[in-house]
Amino acid sequence: QKEVEQNSGPLSVPxxxxxSLNCTYSDRGSQSFFWYRQYSGKSPELIMFIYxxxxxxxxxxxxxxxxxxxxxxxxxxxxxxSDSATYLCAVKYNQGGKLIFGQGTELSVKP
Amino acid sequence: AAGVIQSPRHxxxxxxxxxxxxxxxxxxxxxxxxxxxxxxxxxxxxxSFYEKMQSDKxxxxxxxxxxxxxxxxxxxxxxxxxxxxxxxxxxxSSLGPRGxxxxxxxxxxxxxxx
Numbered sequence: 468q469k470e471v472e473q474n475s476g477p478l479s480v481p482x483x484x485x486x487s488l489n490c491t492y493s494d495r496g497s498q499s500f501f502w503y504r505q506y507s508g509k510s511p512e513l514i515m516f517i518y519x520x521x522x523x524x525x526x527x528x529x530x531x532x533x534x535x536x537x538x539x540x541x542x543x544x545x546x547x548x549s550d551s552a553t554y555l556c557a558v559k560y561n562q563g564g565k566l567i568f569g570q571g572t573e574l575s576v577k578p
Numbered sequence: 579a580a581g582v583i584q585s586p587r588h589x590x591x592x593x594x595x596x597x598x599x600x601x602x603x604x605x606x607x608x609x610x611x612x613x614x615x616x617x618x619x620x621x622x623x624x625x626s627f628y629e630k631m632q633s634d635k636x637x638x639x640x641x642x643x644x645x646x647x648x649x650x651x652x653x654x655x656x657x658x659x660x661x662x663x664x665x666x667x668x669x670x671s672s673l674g675p676r677g678x679x680x681x682x683x684x685x686x687x688x689x690x691x692x
Binding site for chain 2: 498499501503508509510511512513516518555559563564565566567568569570571
């Protein structure tokens with residue numbers, strides 16, 4: 468079992484809808500949680516990070532963290548076709564700071 | 579804003595050759611991470627450096643070595659290349675290695691081993 472699990476998708480939503488991406492992790496020692504967007508052949512682009520339980524909002528994006536359930540999610544409001552990409556969930560440990568990635572969820576936003 | 583710079587962007591090598599990948603972190607960033615991403619895979623952590631010292635090591639083959647220099651740039655040296663080394667290699671940087679520090683990725687080097 469991977470340390471970080473995501474639904475691989477593809478997740479298809481219509482333009483203007485809310486896209487919900489989910490991620491679970493196995494190590495309770497995980498310190499912080501990151502969401503990256505990656506277009507095919509390109510590098511991961513940081514969207515948001517969260518380290519406290521609850522919600523964190525930034526524009527159309529909201530990250531949610533529940534450490535008791537070892538669950539982190541990303542909501543994208545008013546989804547646009549340009550949001551179509553693979554979304555990578557990553558957890559980071561304080562020691563060394565390396566990121567452990569999930570396998571990514573492919574999101575497709577249909578016009 | 580300045581980003582992470584990687585060179586070269588594309589590299590083609592033959593089996594058993596060597597390759598050197600370079601990474602220039604965001605100014606003032608003192609921590610560098612190397613990741614390998616195979617086709618259809620998620621990025622896998624290879625190695626990291628903080629203040630020119632190795633800070634963590636992941637699934638990096640013994641054929642690979644890396645270092646961080648006094649100007650904080652880093653180089654990943656790959657020897658005896660194998661077909662399976664063909665992948666995207668990303669460098670990322672952060673201001674310190676602690677868990678709450680954001681990590682930004684460079685554009686990557688696409689290595690093809692023939």
